[in-house]
Amino acid sequence: MTSTLIVRDLHLAVRNGRELLPILRGINMHLAEGEIHGLVGESGAGKTMLGRVILDILPPTAVITSGGVDYPSSTSSPSLGRKAGDRRYSHISLIPQDPMTSLNPVKRIGKQMGEILRLAHAGSSRQIRERAERLLREVRIKKPDQVLQQYPHQLSGGMRQRVLIAMAFSTEPRIVIADEPTTALDVSVQRRVLRLIRDLQKDRRTTILFVTHDLGVVAKVCDRVSLMHSGMLLEQGKVADVFRAPSHPYTRSLLEAIPRYDRPQEKLAPVAEDLQTQLIREAHEYDQQRRV
Amino acid sequence: MISSDGSEIISARRLGVALPNLAVKRRFQPAPIVPIFRDVDLRASKGQCLGIVGESGSGKTTLGRTLVRLLRPTSGTLLFEGCDITGLDEAELRPIRDRMQMIFQEPRAALNPRRRVDDAVSQPLLAYAKAATIREARDQAGELLRQVGLDPSLGKRYPRELSGGQLQRICIARAISIRPSLIVADEIVSGLDMSSQAQVLNLLDDLRQQLGLCLVFISHDLSVVRSICDEVIVLLDGRQVESGPVVRIFTQPRRRYTQSLIQAVPLPEPDGSWLNDAVDETENRNRVKAMNLKGTTALITGSSRGIGRELVRALAKGGVKKIYATARNVSDIEDLAQSYPGLVEVLSLDITDDASVNQAAVQCQDVDLLINNAGVNRMSGLLAADAIDGARMEMETNYFGTLRMCRAFAPVLKNNGGGCIVNLLSILSHVALPLMGSLCASKAAGLRLTEGVRAELDANNTLVMAVMPGAVDTDMSRDFPPPKMPPAEVAHAIIDGIIAGQEEIFPGEMASGLREGLKADPKAIEKELAGYLPG
Numbered sequence A: 001m002t003s004t005l006i007v008r009d010l011h012l013a014v015r016n017g018r019e020l021l022p023i024l025r026g027i028n029m030h031l032a033e034g035e036i037h038g039l040v041g042e043s044g045a046g047k048t049m050l051g052r053v054i055l056d057i058l059p060p061t062a063v064i065t066s067g068g069v070d071y072p073s074s075t076s077s078p079s080l081g082r083k084a085g086d087r088r089y090s091h092i093s094l095i096p097q098d099p100m101t102s103l104n105p106v107k108r109i110g111k112q113m114g115e116i117l118r119l120a121h122a123g124s125s126r127q128i129r130e131r132a133e134r135l136l137r138e139v140r141i142k143k144p145d146q147v148l149q150q151y152p153h154q155l156s157g158g159m160r161q162r163v164l165i166a167m168a169f170s171t172e173p174r175i176v177i178a179d180e181p182t183t184a185l186d187v188s189v190q191r192r193v194l195r196l197i198r199d200l201q202k203d204r205r206t207t208i209l210f211v212t213h214d215l216g217v218v219a220k221v222c223d224r225v226s227l228m229h230s231g232m233l234l235e236q237g238k239v240a241d242v243f244r245a246p247s248h249p250y251t252r253s254l255l256e257a258i259p260r261y262d263r264p265q266e267k268l269a270p271v272a273e274d275l276q277t278q279l280i281r282e283a284h285e286y287d288q289q290r291r292v
Numbered sequence B: 001m002i003s004s005d006g007s008e009i010i011s012a013r014r015l016g017v018a019l020p021n022l023a024v025k026r027r028f029q030p031a032p033i034v035p036i037f038r039d040v041d042l043r044a045s046k047g048q049c050l051g052i053v054g055e056s057g058s059g060k061t062t063l064g065r066t067l068v069r070l071l072r073p074t075s076g077t078l079l080f081e082g083c084d085i086t087g088l089d090e091a092e093l094r095p096i097r098d099r100m101q102m103i104f105q106e107p108r109a110a111l112n113p114r115r116r117v118d119d120a121v122s123q124p125l126l127a128y129a130k131a132a133t134i135r136e137a138r139d140q141a142g143e144l145l146r147q148v149g150l151d152p153s154l155g156k157r158y159p160r161e162l163s164g165g166q167l168q169r170i171c172i173a174r175a176i177s178i179r180p181s182l183i184v185a186d187e188i189v190s191g192l193d194m195s196s197q198a199q200v201l202n203l204l205d206d207l208r209q210q211l212g213l214c215l216v217f218i219s220h221d222l223s224v225v226r227s228i229c230d231e232v233i234v235l236l237d238g239r240q241v242e243s244g245p246v247v248r249i250f251t252q253p254r255r256r257y258t259q260s261l262i263q264a265v266p267l268p269e270p271d272g273s274w275l276n277d278a279v280d281e282t283e284n285r286n287r288v289k290a291m292n293l294k295g296t297t298a299l300i301t302g303s304s305r306g307i308g309r310e311l312v313r314a315l316a317k318g319g320v321k322k323i324y325a326t327a328r329n330v331s332d333i334e335d336l337a338q339s340y341p342g343l344v345e346v347l348s349l350d351i352t353d354d355a356s357v358n359q360a361a362v363q364c365q366d367v368d369l370l371i372n373n374a375g376v377n378r379m380s381g382l383l384a385a386d387a388i389d390g391a392r393m394e395m396e397t398n399y400f401g402t403l404r405m406c407r408a409f410a411p412v413l414k415n416n417g418g419g420c421i422v423n424l425l426s427i428l429s430h431v432a433l434p435l436m437g438s439l440c441a442s443k444a445a446g447l448r449l450t451e452g453v454r455a456e457l458d459a460n461n462t463l464v465m466a467v468m469p470g471a472v473d474t475d476m477s478r479d480f481p482p483p484k485m486p487p488a489e490v491a492h493a494i495i496d497g498i499i500a501g502q503e504e505i506f507p508g509e510m511a512s513g514l515r516e517g518l519k520a521d522p523k524a525i526e527k528e529l530a531g532y533l534p535g
Helices: A047-055 A109-120 A125-139 A144-148 A156-168 A189-206 A213-219 A240-242 A249-257 A274-290 B061-068 B090-097 B117-127 B134-147 B152-157 B165-178 B194-211 B224-227 B246-251 B256-263 B274-278 B308-320 B334-339 B356-361 B387-415 B434-456 B487-502 B509-520 B521-529
Strands: A003-016 A019-033 A036-040 A060-072 A092-093 A175-179 A205-214 A224-229 A232-238 B010-020 B033-045 B050-053 B075-080 B100-103 B182-186 B214-219 B231-237 B239-245 B298-299 B321-328 B346-348 B367-374 B420-424 B463-467
Touching: A003 A047, A003 B182, A019 A047, A019 A060, A019 A205, A019 A224, A019 A274, A047 A060, A047 A205, A092 A109, A092 B308, A092 B334, A109 A144, A109 A240, A125 A144, A125 A156, A144 B117, A156 A175, A156 A189, A189 A213, A189 B050, A189 B090, A189 B256, A189 B346, A189 B356, A205 A213, A213 A240, A213 B274, A213 B308, A224 A249, A224 B231, A232 A240, A232 A274, A249 A274, A249 B194, A274 B274, B010 B050, B010 B061, B010 B214, B033 B050, B033 B061, B033 B075, B033 B214, B033 B231, B033 B239, B050 B061, B050 B224, B061 B100, B061 B182, B061 B214, B061 B321, B075 B090, B117 B134, B117 B152, B117 B165, B117 B356, B134 B152, B134 B165, B165 B194, B194 B224, B214 B387, B224 B246, B224 B521, B231 B246, B239 B246, B239 B256, B239 B367, B298 B308, B308 B487, B334 B346, B346 B356, B356 B387, B367 B387, B387 B434, B420 B487, B434 B463, B463 B487, B509 B521
Parallel strands: A036 A205, A036 A224, A092 A175, A175 A205, B050 B214, B050 B231, B100 B182, B182 B214, B298 B321, B298 B367, B321 B346, B367 B420, B420 B463
Antiparallel strands: A003 A019, A003 A060, A224 A232, B010 B033, B010 B075, B231 B239
16 A cells, blocks of 8 residues: 555644644644545544645644655655645645635636646647536536536536536646535535545545545545544544444544434434543643643 | 414415526516425424425525515415414514524624624614613623523624634524524534534524424434424425425435435445445436335225236335225235235225215325226227217226326325326327227326326425326237237336326337327328227
């Protein structure tokens, strides 16, 4: 199993005045080639921040205090910093969460897709256009030539998410970070979009880091899963193993918090307060030990 | 069904809203009016939770906004606490506004970013004179925050300083602050993570019990709906696909759409094949009326022979809940009850007799799939010696018998969520075969009957299907020359049609061929069939 990406002992903090607030605390993980890896946690766990480290689009206040990310199979240098034309951008791409705000509302779909395609491929505008059409057809959009002429507001949520998926795969990336790609969609559309992502991934052997808070989706889509809380990795393993026999109490409790139509309960069981506070306390203790 | 005692908070009958479509408006012309939803029936009482589910664009939110009269209904009636509020204007609504509240999906957008949250919670108290002074309102706001499980000290914060789950609790606190009797909650947990979702749902459920709230809960997540609602209505394209108690909806969904919604929920159990079932629905399918065979109770007339007998077998294999097999003589069908014990119930029914039909309708109150299969064929031309008596008999069975059944069972189907009527006709509904001219007349009448019934039952969401096969290998077309279609194939085509929600099917090559021919050149087909003369 070759790794396309290795995160070693990653610590990240956000500058707040003179203080550094730790956000990620010693993350170690690797993405195997061609796997879909679920990254699960409640809001504030640090999953999006980890995704941004990998994409190298950190906000200016964020500081990597130690560790880092290696891209062993990529030809680009793993050095941080952003330069126009950095080849890494064609190796990694992002499927963003919110299809409403991730497209430019005043540009036609064709133009937006063209801009990205030009970064990765040379070609006449006709070739670029044909490539864009082909991509849209691949994400099962029925009239691609028509959609290319349209503005984002003319498309439904599911269609917009398909366009974003087409754009994410347009540069033939090795790694795709999918940041809650279906949270904004309803269940039936969600299932079709998930199927689409998996089919594209299978065809190209892309590695996907699937960031989500929905354990149901992880169970159906991912090969392996990592669970995070307050910037720490609590559990990692094959999806089948983690769901059958979760080792961390937090994982167990998260699984119990999910309402299930097949097993209705009188009362839902949210993650207990004391477990939450205990995890936060452990995170603080970890910070203190590092300081010492 | 809930009894309409004094505790009924909201009820709607054939409610509909149509709005101007500004997207296609042309300059200097009024925008075209498009229906957003129509013919919605619902009711909910004190302490009850009614769920509204459906995919995006199905009209859930518009329905929710109409229930609290943020929109004015364009058809039907809407009662709130027994008063008709369908057409009230804003001034007339003012006195009851404090008894209905809505909570929105996006708490960040629902709260003013420049106001502290205790200000947001105390505002309705002042607006509806539930508190005399600002100080009193603030005190009450603190108490409300405690009630939704937040520390009152959070009241001094701004919305940007709180998490999504906390903000949604603030919105709930604001909604309950003026003690409403009805709260419409529109997708209020879809933006939250699993743990906050469970907390907010539990909170809402507790408040509903403590305060006796009537809750309308809009969501596309059926697992959530299952955990909190008592009754559910399912919307699709602005039509009420089905409604009923939550347990029934989940254990025996009557419509295929409901079933597909349930199956689309990813349960937290590893299963790679779940994704493989995700298919784009074909466009020609009538998704609103498509039936889910499992869970239906069927009644089949004329099940002693031919297609009727095959239908009993095919439906039994298809997994229906119950089948009433009927025939004039029970002795002809008793073997069916023995072959499928517990599933098939046999019943004596003469569709030419009013009393017999009415009695069957009283006896079979659970039917939601009515198959009018019984018919006779005298194999007679129109001008033959005994034609009048034969034609009368054919009309009495094929036309009046079917009409009688439709009339008697329409209320039964309505009670059972609309259901489905299947009328066995023939391609001869469209063209005369002189060999059996009087049968053709009765089948043509049957087709118009089917179309009329379909229109009249559209508001109930009943699927009314016309089955028009060519020659079928049964006793009825004994004298007809081959090739003839095996009756089992017709039965399977009918079941496929019910599952797809089709309104007309033409099973077999002969029927589909004739249909194409009739489309292209009806006179040529008429001339061709004119060659088959009686005698």
